[in-house]
Amino acid sequence: MKDIADLLRHHPFAEGLDEDTLALVAGCAKNVVLQPGDYLHREGAAADSFYLLRHGAVALETFVPGRGAFTFLTVKSGEILGADWLIPPYRSSFDARAVELTRAIVFDGKCLRGKCEADPRVGYEMMKRFIPPLVKRLQSARMQALGMYDAANA
Amino acid sequence: MPQTLEACAPQHQPMIPRMTPVTRFIRESEDVFTFNLAPERATSFAPGQFNMLYAFGVGEIPISISGDAQNPELLTHTIRAVGPVSAALGKLKIGDRVGLRGPFGAGWPVEEAKGFDVLLIAGGIGLAPLRPVIYWLLRHRAAYGRVGVLYGARAPDDLIFRGELEEWRRTPDFQLRVAVERAGPEWPGDVGYVTPSLSKLRFDPADTVAMICGPEVMIRASALALEDAGIADSRIFISMERNMKCAIGHCGHCQFGPLFICKDGPVHSYDRVRKLLACREL
Amino acid sequence: MTQIDGAMAIITVDGLETLLQAIQARGYRAIGPSLQDQAIVYDDVESTNDLPRGWTDEQDGGRYRLTRRGDDALFGYSVGPHSWKKYLHAPKLRLWTAARDGDDVSIAPEVEPDDRLAFIGVRACEIRAIEIQDRTLVGDLYVDPHYQALRERALIIAVNCGQAGGACFCASMQAGPRVKRGFDIALTELLDGGEHVFLVEVGSDEGRALMALIPHRAASDEEIEAAEAVIERTASSMGREMRSDDLNELLMNNLEHPRWDEVATRCLTCANCTLVCPTCFCTSVEDLSDLAGAHAERWRRWDSCFTMDFSYIHGGSVRASAKSRYRQWMTHKLATWIDQFGASGCVGCGRCITWCPVGIDITEEVRAIRGHDAAAEEPR
Numbered sequence: 001m002k003d004i005a006d007l008l009r010h011h012p013f014a015e016g017l018d019e020d021t022l023a024l025v026a027g028c029a030k031n032v033v034l035q036p037g038d039y040l041h042r043e044g045a046a047a048d049s050f051y052l053l054r055h056g057a058v059a060l061e062t063f064v065p066g067r068g069a070f071t072f073l074t075v076k077s078g079e080i081l082g083a084d085w086l087i088p089p090y091r092s093s094f095d096a097r098a099v100e101l102t103r104a105i106v107f108d109g110k111c112l113r114g115k116c117e118a119d120p121r122v123g124y125e126m127m128k129r130f131i132p133p134l135v136k137r138l139q140s141a142r143m144q145a146l147g148m149y150d151a152a153n154a
Numbered sequence: 155m156p157q158t159l160e161a162c163a164p165q166h167q168p169m170i171p172r173m174t175p176v177t178r179f180i181r182e183s184e185d186v187f188t189f190n191l192a193p194e195r196a197t198s199f200a201p202g203q204f205n206m207l208y209a210f211g212v213g214e215i216p217i218s219i220s221g222d223a224q225n226p227e228l229l230t231h232t233i234r235a236v237g238p239v240s241a242a243l244g245k246l247k248i249g250d251r252v253g254l255r256g257p258f259g260a261g262w263p264v265e266e267a268k269g270f271d272v273l274l275i276a277g278g279i280g281l282a283p284l285r286p287v288i289y290w291l292l293r294h295r296a297a298y299g300r301v302g303v304l305y306g307a308r309a310p311d312d313l314i315f316r317g318e319l320e321e322w323r324r325t326p327d328f329q330l331r332v333a334v335e336r337a338g339p340e341w342p343g344d345v346g347y348v349t350p351s352l353s354k355l356r357f358d359p360a361d362t363v364a365m366i367c368g369p370e371v372m373i374r375a376s377a378l379a380l381e382d383a384g385i386a387d388s389r390i391f392i393s394m395e396r397n398m399k400c401a402i403g404h405c406g407h408c409q410f411g412p413l414f415i416c417k418d419g420p421v422h423s424y425d426r427v428r429k430l431l432a433c434r435e436l
Numbered sequence: 437m438t439q440i441d442g443a444m445a446i447i448t449v450d451g452l453e454t455l456l457q458a459i460q461a462r463g464y465r466a467i468g469p470s471l472q473d474q475a476i477v478y479d480d481v482e483s484t485n486d487l488p489r490g491w492t493d494e495q496d497g498g499r500y501r502l503t504r505r506g507d508d509a510l511f512g513y514s515v516g517p518h519s520w521k522k523y524l525h526a527p528k529l530r531l532w533t534a535a536r537d538g539d540d541v542s543i544a545p546e547v548e549p550d551d552r553l554a555f556i557g558v559r560a561c562e563i564r565a566i567e568i569q570d571r572t573l574v575g576d577l578y579v580d581p582h583y584q585a586l587r588e589r590a591l592i593i594a595v596n597c598g599q600a601g602g603a604c605f606c607a608s609m610q611a612g613p614r615v616k617r618g619f620d621i622a623l624t625e626l627l628d629g630g631e632h633v634f635l636v637e638v639g640s641d642e643g644r645a646l647m648a649l650i651p652h653r654a655a656s657d658e659e660i661e662a663a664e665a666v667i668e669r670t671a672s673s674m675g676r677e678m679r680s681d682d683l684n685e686l687l688m689n690n691l692e693h694p695r696w697d698e699v700a701t702r703c704l705t706c707a708n709c710t711l712v713c714p715t716c717f718c719t720s721v722e723d724l725s726d727l728a729g730a731h732a733e734r735w736r737r738w739d740s741c742f743t744m745d746f747s748y749i750h751g752g753s754v755r756a757s758a759k760s761r762y763r764q765w766m767t768h769k770l771a772t773w774i775d776q777f778g779a780s781g782c783v784g785c786g787r788c789i790t791w792c793p794v795g796i797d798i799t800e801e802v803r804a805i806r807g808h809d810a811a812a813e814e815p816r
Contacts, residue, residue: 042432043374043432044374044378044428044432045432062371063371063434064369064370064371065370065435065749065752065754066747066748066749066750066751066752066753066754067750067751067752068752068756069434088382089382091378093375093378145335145336146336147336167545167581168578169531169532169734169736170531170532170543170545171532171543172543173534173541173542173543208723210534210536210541210725210729210732211723211724211725211729211732212723212725213723214721214723236750236751249539250539251539251541253534253541253543395749395750396747396749396754397746397747397748397749397754399719399720399721399739400719400721402577402578403572403576403577403578404572404573404576404578404580404717404719405718405719405720405721405739406717406718406719406739406741407718407720407739407746407747409764409768409772411688411767411772412771412772412775412776414776417577433691433692434760435754435755435756435757435759435760436691436754436755436760436764
């Protein structure tokens with residue numbers, strides 16, 4: 001039975017993280033297994049956690065009455081999920097649903113924020129690893145929103 | 155539940171349409187058009203109410219009244235052509251007759267909002283059911299605090315009421331921000347999603363009444379954004395749509411949990427419906 | 437019980453025949469139970485000979501069989517697939533016709549009906565169901581003129597049930613089996629004592645006026661006790677039961693309960709339950725016109741929340757899945773109806789259980805959601 005620090009150490013997110021910081025933030029984390037169809041976050045509900053996906057895939061979606069669920073992003077293994085833990089009131093804007101059996105490391109947002117506040121160096125190490133994937137995701141979202149595949153834009 | 159006035163009083167023979175002539179027809183954008191009807195007996199309506207409009211031999215649909223409540227004799231409606239009935243209505247010419255039943259429904263809380271700052275958030279065609287509120291606020295300006303309108307659309311070509319948007323932009327003591335989701339270089343305004351423009355408006359969240367109209371997904375996101383800005387959910391109002399056949403609470407089609415959209419709504423306070431909105435396929 | 441001439445009254449089967457004739461002589465169209473296509477349905481009846489004498493029914497989930505009784509009871513069965521809404525809330529109704537002549541369009545509303553209907557053999561659950569439809573169709577913001585016209589003129593000849601059906605749970609819904617109000621005349625059939633008679637209760641001036649024309653005698657104490665015993669026996673032998681004091685909260689707090697997914701694997705969304713339910717009132721409208729476009733009509737017809745079209749907006753149905761449609765029906769019937777109209781929409785008649793082709797049992801679904809399945813303990 002691997003311990004959580006061990007699992008974290010092997011996740012791409014933790015690359016280059018020193019052992020002390022890793023052990024410190026691992027104190028806010030635990031391992032979680034999600035079945036296909038399980039929700040990690042529901043729109044409008046409390047979402048004070050941050051996930052590192054180890055295996056599996058999660059769909060970020062919003063439900064449109066009369067049309068069904070629209071998935072706008074699939075988060076895959078090795079990637080991060082959850083940014084609402086940084087923004088009060090720590091509430092999810094979308095539904096996040098496991099599409100296959102998913103194993104993840106989940107951090108308690110309050111705990112992690114506390115550790116970042118207490119030691120800004122820890123905070124910066126977290127942000128260095130958190131911001132770039134979010135920026136890349138934003139860039140992709142912009143391209144998606146432009147709808148360049150539409151016939152009119154071809 | 156939002157108050158409205160005698161406009162809501164039950165009518166005699168509410169299932170019989172009155173054939174009413176079209177007196178004005180303008181095209182707002184590629185698939186959106188506005189027309190006026192001249193009823194024989196002008197019935198007053200409250201902002202947020204709707205009529206059932208019947209295209210002879212084709213069918214009947216609910217359409218919010220998009221005109222000035224002070225001038226009920228110009229019964230204005232703005233429609234997007236999405237199905238056979240709206241397409242048939244889109245082919246109307248001045249003098250043609252349209253079957254009219256209504257007005258129905260509970261409207262926007264224009265009375266309750268007196269003395270408060272007022273925020274309106276409109277998405278796409280959602281500006282149409284809110285336009286009567288804008289007219290009302292401008293007419294009774296002194297009765298309200300600060301007024302702010304956010305209007306989001308897909309692209310500049312999809313904007314409606316363009317002439318009035320210009321007028322409102324130039325109106326003193328009236329905040330208007332329009333954002334489109336994508337645009338070419340000729341568009342001088344904001345590009346982006348509509349809710350972030352909230353931070354550009356001046357209002358006191360503790361003393362604000364907000365009204366949202368647009369696609370349901372946008373309503374959900376906007377309501378959360380307004381709450382994050384500090385507005386109580388009992389002061390956020392939304393307008394909803396569901397399938398309607400009778401508009402008088404008898405056919406059962408428009409039910410949303412315990413609410414009949416045709417008579418308990420279409421306007422509801424967010425605190426009343428937030429749990430229902432979160433339930434898929436309710 | 438209301439007395440006539442200072443005593444409880446008894447009439448014979450001949451007396452009932454006289455009553456039926458008197459009702460028709462007053463211009464009523466008498467409608468009552470009739471055996472057709474191996475079921476007891478509602479149709480025109482002209483005499484007691486038209487009633488299903490000596491028949492009873494066996495009902496259970498997805499099961500309805502008629503069998504012969506050992507006696508000649510005229511009302512010895514429970515409710516069948518029809519309910520009185522077939523007459524009061526027209527399955528198909530034209531609302532208006534329109535004619536176009538150039539630019540001129542004129543609309544002619546349908547004239548309200550002036551039929552005088554007499555319902556023979558109305559059970560307590562059915563009276564409750566009619567009251568429930570009254571609340572929606574004439575007691576709310578708008579009035580349905582067609583329903584109102586027929587309802588105001590309807591004569592109700594009620595019957596206290598002599599047996600509880602296999603799917604019945606009116607006692608759980610406080611809708612029966614005793615007929616308490618809403619009738620012109622109420623009868624309790626007695627045939628155990630050798631004689632075949634009816635104990636009569638009068639509930640209105642018209643009922644009193646009719647009884648004045650019917651030969652009757654005072655009831656003995658034994659007969660009054662016998663009638664009470666019939667009702668007691670029926671009340672204590674219900675085929676189903678359902679705890680109903682907490683359903684609004686229970687169901688509305690469990691909209692994501694896994695049971696909804698489970699029932700959806702069985703439900704065919706065939707809409708049988710809504711067709712046979714005596715309180716379901718949903719309708720749709722259809723606009724028709726001729727090819728020349730000179731003549732149009734609007735019709736209203738029964739509809740069901742189980743159809744895919746029912747909740748259609750903007751290119752899709754809000755309730756696309758069978759799960760959402762079953763959930764809509766059950767939560768409306770048992771929970772949100774209370775928010776809308778102040779009382780439950782269910783009268784415990786059991787029709788939805790009997791006529792469901794796969795035997796889905798609303799009482800069992802409630803039990804499952806409440807979190808225990810006491811089916812093993814239920815007396816059946």
